[in-house]
Amino acid sequence: RAKESGGETYRFFTDDMTTQAAQRLQMESQLRQALLHKEFFLEYQPRIDLKQGKLVAVEALLRWKRADGSRVSPAEFIPLLEEMGLITSVGEWVLHTACREARYWQEIGLPKIRVAVNLSARQFHQANLYDVVQKCLFHSGLPASCLELEITEGLMIDNVQESIALLQRLNHMGVHLSIDDFGTGYSSLAYLKRFPVHTLKVDRSFVNDVTTDPHDAAIVQTVIHLAHNLNLTVTAEGIETQAQLDFVRHHGCNEGQGYFLARPMPSENLIAWYQAQSEITEETSQEPTQAS
Ligand code: C2E
Ligand code: MG
Ligand code: MG
């Protein structure tokens, strides 16, 4: 086409730009509607202790189902919410909802697992994050030790001193802190040493090829060692196969998360999943065992 006429190419290009801009505008207005019409909900993905096979936490993941039933990925709409300045209010809703639902699971007899909430950069740097977290815990009645906040490395770069101070205050409150997508950001080891976090989550891009790419295998092993030497626990994200699970477990990774273990699911399904899961565990432990 470019050969036929340069002018036409130009026109196609601008048409494309116009379409993109129009689509974006449409999505922005749909997002504002979504807030009003309560089209957001949370799914929870189990995180498993790899030694004991027990559920230790669930990660709250934001979902948007539009009026026509179609879904949009958070990777697509969360950056938009950030740019639109709406992420702090949506993020606050996520925190409140996750704490409330987690408290409800405890009330109906599930064990005291943590609920992990992702924080965006804007939200982390909002002046009153500490108060928001405290308010969510207070209103839900969820113990601070049952809340985990996932932050990314990049988020702390802007203002390191202030970020460390905030993490320290949250830490003193009793909240569990983890670094998400670890290995993909730019934080230096000198910073990592000073961040009062408890857990590193190895990014799923490394876990994905851990059994086929020796470089990824080396990175995952190194992150596990690094975490343990810094007295942190380590979680592998995005475990999709038995072989990946075996690899990270063999190398001493503490916890795992991924489709092979469990998919993200709405609160009701999580309760059913847990009950089915614990029946299996009970059956296994009731089997006659060799006297020790
Ligand atoms: P993340 O925090 O790293 O979350 C993990 C993502 O990996 C989720 O994608 C999850 O569904 C996906 N995942 C889990 N296991 C597997 C697996 O075995 N294979 C593959 N291919 N993927 C797996 P999701 O739900 O699409 O979320 C994408 C990102 O959006 C999240 O990445 C997080 O950065 C962001 N996000 C989601 N919910 C929230 C939220 O409430 N607030 C903020 N600020 N960000 C959120
Ligand atoms: Mg996360
Ligand atoms: Mg991640």
Ligand code: MG
């Ligand atoms: Mg992420």
